[in-house]
Amino acid sequence: MQLKEFSQEILPTFDNYLETIFSQKSGMNQLGASMWYSLSNGGKRIRPLLLLATLKAFMVNESKGFQAAAALEAIHTYSLIHDDLPAMDDDDYRRGKLTNHKQFDEATAILAGDALLTEAFHLISEPNSEVTPAIQVQLVNLLSATAGRHGMVGGQMGDMLGENHGLSLSELQTVHSLKTGELIRFALVGAGVIGEVSEAIKEKLAQFAYHYGLAYQIQNDLQEVLWTDEQRGKKQSGDQAHHKNTYPELLTTEGAKRTLTEEIANCNQILDEIKQLNSKFDSELMSGFLEYLEI
Template sequence: MPSIDAALNEVATTITRTLEQLLPAPEGAERRVLEAMRYACLGGGKRIRPFLVMMGSRLFDVNDISARRAAAAIEMMHCYSLVHDDLPAMDDSDLRRGRPTVHKEFDEAVAILAGDGLLTLAFEVLADPETHPNPAVRAELVLALAKAAGAAGMVGGQMIDLEAEKASLDIGAITRLQRLKTGEIIAFACVAGAILGQASEQARHALLAYAHDLGLAFQIADDLLDTEGTAATIGKPVGADSAAGKATFVALLGVERAREQAQLLARQAAAHLDLFDEKADLLREMAGFVVNRKH
């Protein structure tokens, strides 16, 4: 079995190639928005969400083309969220993945359109028969991602996050915020392979339990990086949440307790995968990776 770093690099290379195919070099009068979509998607990143889709798909022997297309769709969704998150009306960030953000490289109007384009293309890819021959499976994928990305998921979490600048949140409220803003998309990534493979309810529940703990561990690790990291190492501005007065896991728990909680959640996440034996070893390693990463 490859190391987690080697496996992540392999998936990142594969998904970047898939994204290049799904986002061909632009032509015509609309080329500027297509260039911005490619800029947003092809500028690096760890591809953690596609990795979860690919590894989950391998548990159920899903066709590689199906897995790659679903993984590319979730990365499009993720990149759209980053483009809009970075806008002046939201987090007002100038740097993402070590490069100027899309609205800085192009302009705000193009960035909005590029995000819209990636959002809709994600659903187009999932709904295409090439992703799966069974229309019921494609419909389930589209429905699951729509729920994860909308007002009951990522968009709702982002709204709470904006409100958090004007309110004092306790640990329960922050946990719910992050479950919606970050966790629901991670949950979709974890269960997408089970949907493609038409897996049992038991298998799906195990992956959702894994995703719940993984998503919280991931967010706590992000809060720690925002506190302890630098823009040079993580490729984006740091300290923004603190400057905006937002409550975070680190602000409430302190650095050491937050780190201990992240490690506990990572162990719990891995334990949910006992059902899959050694086939899930890379997913178990991912739980450790997200809390120990430096960028």
């Protein structure tokens, strides 16, 4: 199955699911409106799509993953709300719209992020006839690990501490494997948990997540250099103003492009290895995600 076909099929259903949870359930008070404003702000849903597509690739009903995918998108969105705040990246626009604290105010944006974070764990632990409690416990453990101080938040802290002094390539990769790669690891390995695949396959999914996360970040850094504000949907980020470390700065633009190509090749190799472990695995569907990384 082609990824484009799958995404056109599944994303409208998933978006309706999100709206049912966050728009109707929370009500349109200021907090609920702030949460839904950022959740519905035109993102590509790459992380939940990765989770749902991985289930599909293993021939598991993707509806089993809706709770986990919604929790993942909630955590990703909270991280963006907080990233945009004046104390962090101080951005006024995201995806062509005002950032949350500009649309509402800083206090509301902080609380909306807090609420999305906590709602994620409420969602993923709610009774679900399609997923056993034992699997839910594994998902809660995995999500807290990948989103917290040893995962995404730890990576963000490393990114901030790296400002104003140069990082080596290995240090930069460590930061981004946490900041970007860990939630991607939840998407892939979480799908493996739901689908009850072998430990060997879960390990391969984690490896794919690592290399895909690095490639995703390299692409993002290259977009900052090569794309216009209109293409990005926002003004050029404050990475230079904050003296953040980027791949083009460390490797040159051409060097970053070469490294991106290498990481994409690593991802393709791992998909082939998963196919060898499970002949029914739809590697073609998953390889479609590599097209997102083109510059």
